[in-house]
Amino acid sequence: MKGGTSLIQRDNPLEKIFSPFYLAIISGILLVILIINGFLEISRTKKGFYSLLEREAIVLLQHFERNIQETLISLQGMEEGLKKPVPNGASSGLLLGWEESIGEYLIEVIHRIDQADREKPLTLPDLQRLTQHYSITSIAFYDPKGNLLRSWPSPLFPQSDKPLLRELIEKKRPLVIDLFGKPLYGSQIFSLGLWRKKTPGIIILQLNSNQMRSLLRQFTIQRSISDIGLREGILFISVQDHQLLTLAHTDPSFVGRKEDDPFLKNSLKTDQPLSRHRQLSNGEEIFEVVKTFYFSNQPWGLIRIGYSSKEVQPLLGEVKKNVALSVFIFLTLGVMAITLIWVNQNRHLKKIKEMENRIQLAERLSSLGHLAAGVAHEIRNPLNAIGMGIQRLKREFRPGEEKTKEEYIQFTELILKEIQRMNEIIEEFLTLSRPFQLNLKVSSLQDLLKNLIALFKEEASAQGIQLQVDLNTQLPPVNIDEQRLTQALINIMKNGMEAMEKGGVLHLEAHPYKDRIEVVLSDTGSGIPVDHMGKIFNYYYTTKEKGIGLGLPIAHRIIEAHGGQLKIESKVGGGTKVTIVLPC
Secondary structure: OOOOOOOOOOOOHHHHHHOHHHHHHHHHHHHHHHHHHHHHHHHHHHHHHHHHHHHHHHHHHHHHHHHHHHHHHHHHHHHHHOOOOOHHHOOOOOOOOOHHHHHHHHHHHHHHHHHHHHHOOOOHHHHHHHHHHHOOOEEEEEOOOOOEEEEEOOOOOHHHHHHHHHHHHOOOOOEEEEOOOOOOOOOOEEEEEEEOOOOOOEEEEEEEHHHHHHHHHHHHHHHHHHOOOOOOOEEEEEEEEOOOEEEEEOOHHHOOOEOOOHHHHHHOOOOOOEEEEEEOOOOOEEEEEEEEEEEOOEEEEEEEEEEEHHHOHHHHHHHHHHHHHHHHHHHHHHHHHHHHHHHHHHHHHHHHHHHHHHHHHHHHHHHHHHHHHHHHHHHHHHHHHHHHHHHHHHHHOOOOOHHHHHHHHHHHHHHHHHHHHHHHHHHHHHHHHOOOOOOOEEEOHHHHHHHHHHHHHHHHHHOOEEEEEEEOOOOOOEEEOHHHHHHHHHHHHHHHHHOOOOOEEEEEEEEEEOOEEEEEEEEOOOOOOHHHHOHHHOOOOOOOOOOOOOHHHHHHHHHHHOOOEEEEEEEOOOEEEEEEEEEO
């Protein structure tokens, strides 16, 4: 739409602070905070679970400690009773119940040695290592005739092997046991002989009294932990002496093994339970709790209990799911809240900018009005005098000749018209300088718009402009100054028609919207270039030869005085749309 100025929506630099880019950054920061908090929550929960397991383990270890102490007291009494020989080679009643277990263990040991030698002949260093591993005195290999092939060390008491060798060579029995019916103190030798199946020959193991007592201690302690059923989740319970030799284990294959573990060595130096996480050879992670146990007020060894990580993983899995769900919910709520604040803030900044524009416009109009009032008063009086003089010249001093007379009258009429136009311009200046005194009354906006269409109908038809009207029949009554509002609408419609020099369509519509009425005037003219949109805020800006650029400012003042708004949208080649919003 050509000419004048208007309230145009311009970019607000403050709104960039609340752009979607910064919204994304804030959302990202919120996500990072929630994720960190989630990891901390998972870590706290994990520590809590393991703390509960540690408390349970300490209770169990204290229970096992009492059982082992009672077992060791009973074992002391048993060993005192076994200091004397048993007559007729019979087993002592105190040893009954342990013979079978000790015998099975030593038979398993001699079979393992036989198997290892079949796979790869054992050297003397190998035999030395096996004697230390199984805590036995010697290992000896004989040929089928009873000749010694190799041993570690040399048999301490060779004569003790002859009865066993004789029975095995004669093949009376494939296995000969000489373990029981002897005192557990002194220089007694305990033997076990085996006729080898696949490799011809004989294997004989020897133990001394100390080693037999150690075996007896291991099996009594082993029974003290084996008699207690383990709940699901506990992988093992182990008892070790002060040299970290395994005396008892829920897996018997670990019995007799000696460990060299710095953590376990440190555990022997404190009376407080210690815990750790470690991985087994199969890759399974376990949680282990270790406690020093005492006998006769002296540190005697360690009790260990191991829990499978599968005990905690399902619970941690549930916690992780809950944390992930919480992160998602809080992130969603946070983003929604930030978005709401962002929208409201932008709306608030937009309103502030509109208010600033209105204040600036009012200040500029006020300054312009004061200037215009002063100039108008200075020009108006001489202009009136000129007009009166021209009228007198036209009336009293006409030339006598017809040709000259006619030309004279044309010139005087032209001068009078220009004086009248200048007077109208001065009146518009004065209008800007004076506050509006609205004569408000309840009126029908529908009737006002119909009269306006009737006023412009002939002029539009003459310029080849088609008027299209779409008025809602349910428009509510409004409190307006009909004369002033008509003046504003005339200025806007004139601009629209002047923008369509070669004809076009001027569309007028009005409809209620909530507690307001919207009047929309749109044309199919050339539109306003983007680089001119900023200039139309300057007063007196116009593209018309005889325009003064005050039509739209006056229209805007009239509409704003009614408590309404004037908005303009324009596109080059796409016409201009003016929206007037009036309160009901």
